[in-house]
Each structure stands twice: as C-alpha cells, then as structure tokens.
Amino acid sequence: MQFTGTDSYIATDDLKMAVNAAVTLERPLLVKGEPGTGKTELARQVSAALGLPMIEWHIKSTTKAQQGLYEYDAVSRLRDSQLGDARVNDVANYIKRGKLWQAFAAPGRVVLLIDEVDKADIEFPNDLLQELDRMEFHVYETGETVRAIHRPIVIITSNNEKELPDAFLRRCFFHYIRFPDIEILRRIVAVHHPQIKDALLTTALTQFYDIRDTPGLKKKPSTSEVLDWLKLLLAEDLTPEDLRRDGADALPRLHGALLKNEQDVHLFERLAFMARGKR
Structure with missing residues (x-):
C-alpha cells in the first residue's frame, strides 16, 4: 500500500515518503505547515489514492479527547427514566460513538484525519496517547473494550499555534510541509x-x-x-x-x-x- 500522489494533488517526494513511512511504521503522521499548504487535503488525497474510506475529526478550542472516543448522555437517560421509557434498561442506547470509535469499528481500514490538533487544550494530545498507541480504549459505562479491527491510517495536522507535548511527538512520524518553490x-x-x-x-x-x-x-x-x-x-x-x-x-x-x-x-x-x- 503505497501513496504516490494523485492527479489533483502535487506531492513532493519527501511528503510521499513521509506518508508511506507512517503507514509502514503504523504510527500517526503529524503534518505541520503554514495554513493553506494542503495539510487537510493531504488526508483526503491519501484516502482517494489508496481507495480507503475517510473519517474526519475537526478539532475546535472546546474539543475534548473523550469526545473522540464516545459521549455518554446521562441527561437523556434520566429524562427517559422519568418518562418510564424502556430504553433506559440498556445504557448503550445513550452512548454516542466518537470518531476514533468509528475508525476502530470500521469493517475495513480507513484514513482518520485529526485536523488542527493544536486548536484544543494542551492536554488534548496527551489524553489520546494510549488510545492511539494501543488502538483500543475502555467504555466504563458498559464495561466493554473497543479494539481496532483494522489499524487506521491516522493523519494529524497542526498549524503550529502551540507546542505539542514531547510524549505525543515521540509516537508520531513528523513531516513539515514547506511552502512550495x-x-x-x-x-x-x-x-x-x-x-x-x-x-x-x-x-x-x-x-x-x-x-x-x-x-x-x-x-x-x-x-x-x-x-x-x-x-x-x-x-x-x-x-x-x-x-x-x-x-x-x-x-x-x-x-x-x-x-x-x-x-x-x-x-x-x-x-x-x-x-x-x-x-
């Protein structure tokens, strides 16, 4: 499985090497560069070139790492219990799968884009270390462990708005997209x-x-x-x-x-x- 670029995306040899190295090492590819240099588009083009579905997680300043795993809607469950709704007997009815869970549970390999990771709180990357490393996480409400059926190709973009933790950087293959000559x-x-x-x-x-x-x-x-x-x-x-x-x-x-x-x-x-x- 080799990325060689596409007709609509001009990738340098260094960038193609970085994508293929990350795939071989089974590590996230961390891509930095000026805004507008094609970081987000890279993930879409890798998806198209390799014929893999794509899941996009666009990070905001309020995004928490837990949202990438799952969210438990305790308020809805309480409301339904007051209404006598039978759905309350199964807690799984109130768990919303996040983007990582969707990628882990996909029937085949996917490309997972975590876009603009540096927009979130500084603890955000650290909170995802174990999940991205082990490709699994625990759902406390149901007691189940979610493991990746097929390890996704993870592409993480950053605009260099803030420094990322060393522990997070060690787990990534890094590439800086220079402004084109x-x-x-x-x-x-x-x-x-x-x-x-x-x-x-x-x-x-x-x-x-x-x-x-x-x-x-x-x-x-x-x-x-x-x-x-x-x-x-x-x-x-x-x-x-x-x-x-x-x-x-x-x-x-x-x-x-x-x-x-x-x-x-x-x-x-x-x-x-x-x-x-x-x-």
Missing part, C-alpha cells in the same frame, strides 16, 4: 488553472513571491490564496501589463484575495507613500 507552485497551478498563459503566470507568481517576501507582512498569502487570486485574474481577463505596479501603486490588483488584514494593506499603502515621497 515557484516550480512546484507552477505545477500546482497547472492542475487548477491549466488554461492560464505562461506570461501571465510568470508575472503573477513573481509578484506573489515579492509580496510574501515583503518585510513586516503579518500574514503571508498561502497556496490556496494565490489560486483564488489567479482565478480572479483569469475572470477579469487581465494581462501581465495590468499587474505591473509602480511605487505609487504598491497594492497588487485584486489584493483582497491575497492580503487578509488591515495591517498588511496599510503596510503596502505606506510603501506607496514612501515611494512617492522619494520622487
């Missing part, structure tokens, strides 16, 4: 916008990397944002000449697709003002 980005663009002319693409990508390299930029535009920007350029039928900027007009055309906060817009406005003052 211009040649890799050309290949990515070719998948999404095959009709774009080379002259326009060259001018646009040169400008895009210039923007990313601007000192003081708070949020660098990502891969997904440049794809949106190029889509707008094509929709507006702009030419390479339309994209060229001078000092008096430092903001890129249709900059709302690339600059996502007022500080960065003001930065480019200040650069334009400084350029006019030097004339």
Whole structure:
C-alpha cells in the first residue's frame, strides 16, 4: 500500500515518503505547515489514492479527547427514566460513538484525519496517547473494550499555534510541509488553472513571491490564496501589463484575495507613500 500522489494533488517526494513511512511504521503522521499548504487535503488525497474510506475529526478550542472516543448522555437517560421509557434498561442506547470509535469499528481500514490538533487544550494530545498507541480504549459505562479491527491510517495536522507535548511527538512520524518553490507552485497551478498563459503566470507568481517576501507582512498569502487570486485574474481577463505596479501603486490588483488584514494593506499603502515621497 503505497501513496504516490494523485492527479489533483502535487506531492513532493519527501511528503510521499513521509506518508508511506507512517503507514509502514503504523504510527500517526503529524503534518505541520503554514495554513493553506494542503495539510487537510493531504488526508483526503491519501484516502482517494489508496481507495480507503475517510473519517474526519475537526478539532475546535472546546474539543475534548473523550469526545473522540464516545459521549455518554446521562441527561437523556434520566429524562427517559422519568418518562418510564424502556430504553433506559440498556445504557448503550445513550452512548454516542466518537470518531476514533468509528475508525476502530470500521469493517475495513480507513484514513482518520485529526485536523488542527493544536486548536484544543494542551492536554488534548496527551489524553489520546494510549488510545492511539494501543488502538483500543475502555467504555466504563458498559464495561466493554473497543479494539481496532483494522489499524487506521491516522493523519494529524497542526498549524503550529502551540507546542505539542514531547510524549505525543515521540509516537508520531513528523513531516513539515514547506511552502512550495515557484516550480512546484507552477505545477500546482497547472492542475487548477491549466488554461492560464505562461506570461501571465510568470508575472503573477513573481509578484506573489515579492509580496510574501515583503518585510513586516503579518500574514503571508498561502497556496490556496494565490489560486483564488489567479482565478480572479483569469475572470477579469487581465494581462501581465495590468499587474505591473509602480511605487505609487504598491497594492497588487485584486489584493483582497491575497492580503487578509488591515495591517498588511496599510503596510503596502505606506510603501506607496514612501515611494512617492522619494520622487
């Protein structure tokens, strides 16, 4: 079972190696990188390439590790007991399976995505150590032990918002998705916008990397944002000449697709003002 990429997802050799190493070692693959570099999409593409179903667990700041195992609805059981409902005699009626339980109980191997693990409380990764290591957990309300029928391929993403515990890191195979260089980005663009002319693409990508390299930029535009920007350029039928900027007009055309906060817009406005003052 080897991941070699897909027609719609350009994976570097290092990334393909990381996926296959994690599968061989039967360890979770921890993927870090800038937002918009394709971490979440990687799991979906691994699922498609290997022909395996996918289960997605998107983590929020309020998510608890227990929710990935199961949740016991004691309130509903109490209400039903007051109403004389016969369902109260079986506690299993009030247990909701979490994403890990669904993955462990699946009839075949699945890809389990634990997305943006660093959004949760710092204890969240530690609370999943044993379950991800042993691929089993105990349900105290019913006394049963849930064991994985087929060990899932676990892909965990992180945006580096907070440090993850060492004990958790030791149990993962790690890969950092670097921001693509211009040649890799050309290949990515070719998948999404095959009709774009080379002259326009060259001018646009040169400008895009210039923007990313601007000192003081708070949020660098990502891969997904440049794809949106190029889509707008094509929709507006702009030419390479339309994209060229001078000092008096430092903001890129249709900059709302690339600059996502007022500080960065003001930065480019200040650069334009400084350029006019030097004339």
